[in-house]
Amino acid sequence: TMKCSNDYFEKGRLSRYGKIELSPSSGVLNYGQGLFEGMKAYRKEDGQLILFRPDQNATRLQTGAERMCMPSPSIDQFIDAVKQTALANKRWVPPPGKGSLYIRPLLVGSGPILGLAPAPEYTFLVFASPVGNYFKEGLAPLNLYVEDEFHRATPGGAGGVKAISNYAPVLKAISRAKNRGFSDVLYLDSVNKKNLEEVSSCNIFILKGNIISTPATSGTILAGITRKSIIEIASDYGFQVEERTIPVDELLEADEVFCTGTAVVVAPVGSITYRGKRIEFKTGAQSVCRELYSTLVGIQTGLIKDNKGWTFEIN
Ligand code: PMP
Numbered sequence: 249t250m251k252c253s254n255d256y257f258e259k260g261r262l263s264r265y266g267k268i269e270l271s272p273s274s275g276v277l278n279y280g281q282g283l284f285e286g287m288k289a290y291r292k293e294d295g296q297l298i299l300f301r302p303d304q305n306a307t308r309l310q311t312g313a314e315r316m317c318m319p320s321p322s323i324d325q326f327i328d329a330v331k332q333t334a335l336a337n338k339r340w341v342p343p344p345g346k347g348s349l350y351i352r353p354l355l356v357g358s359g360p361i362l363g364l365a366p367a368p369e370y371t372f373l374v375f376a377s378p379v380g381n382y383f384k385e386g387l388a389p390l391n392l393y394v395e396d397e398f399h400r401a402t403p404g405g406a407g408g409v410k411a412i413s414n415y416a417p418v419l420k421a422i423s424r425a426k427n428r429g430f431s432d433v434l435y436l437d438s439v440n441k442k443n444l445e446e447v448s449s450c451n452i453f454i455l456k457g458n459i460i461s462t463p464a465t466s467g468t469i470l471a472g473i474t475r476k477s478i479i480e481i482a483s484d485y486g487f488q489v490e491e492r493t494i495p496v497d498e499l500l501e502a503d504e505v506f507c508t509g510t511a512v513v514v515a516p517v518g519s520i521t522y523r524g525k526r527i528e529f530k531t532g533a534q535s536v537c538r539e540l541y542s543t544l545v546g547i548q549t550g551l552i553k554d555n556k557g558w559t560f561e562i563n
Contacts, residue, residue, distance in 0.1 A: 275357025275367025389518025450509030
């Protein structure tokens with residue numbers, strides 16, 4: 249029997265990217281017992297690599313593992329595996345301003361199990377791929393579609409953790425929205441069907457006057473690390489930041505809307521379409537979104553001095 253202990257994982261090893269062996273009866277293939285993380289390594293002007301708040305990804309994985317009945321790597325094991333992977337791929341990390349190395353930690357139930365129960369063995373692995381900047385021509389605004397039929401998560405479900413099983417069910421909503429010309433989907437809560445939750449792989453913020461609001465993390469949305477960082481940066485700038493319930497109707501009064509996530513960093517939302525009505529928002533060089541983006545990217549790439557202890561240099 250598997251013990252959900254914290255000293256489950258032994259020291260790992262580096263290997264060349266390639267296929268992995270997995271039992272057909274593994275927990276992950278049959279019951280979706282798996283979690284992932286997403287993070288980026290940036291190259292500084294001096295050539296060194298920076299990880300952004302890797303301890304936050306490590307603890308989020310641990311919280312998820314607890315929810316999914318899995319053992320998890322220690323924070324040190326997690327950061328070490330990410331660091332080794334980034335360093336082994338150092339030559340693939342784009343120069344400053346040209347992109348980053350996307351890093352994907354995966355924790356899966358790899359052991360065989362037929363009855364519905366936690367897998368008897370687990371695998372933690374990390375792979376990486378260079379990625380360009382999400383927006384090649386500056387910050388192209390997103391045009392979101394508010395989903396009325398599909399929900400991403402329900403109270404008591406696993407929406408608050410980065411379970412692999414949260415993602416396949418939204419593929420249909422995303423492809424439907426993309427076919428209609430939208431960039432992505434904005435989900436509403438599944439109980440009242442009227443409060444903002446999040447976008448498929450990023451969190452949402454609205455600005456009205458001096459108040460920046462974002463849905464509270466009450467278990468159905470992912471507590472984004474970019475979200476947490478932007479809350480802090482916006483507060484430093486003197487904005488009043490509120491984590492609360494946001495009815496979709498509030499979009500009608502918003503000055504700006506933006507999304508945060510590892511992939512998009514901070515992305516302006518140009519329009520949101522809800523029940524056939526298109527609402528437009530301010531974007532562009534003078535926007536608050538742009539200011540927050542520049543500050544965060546500055547810290548992440550070592551151009552702005554990090555006095556928060558968020559950056560983690562590796563060499
Ligand atoms: N929500 C969802 C559903 C996500 O998949 C992600 C990406 N991890 C986020 C929000 C943003 O989280 P982060 O800022 O930690 O990347």
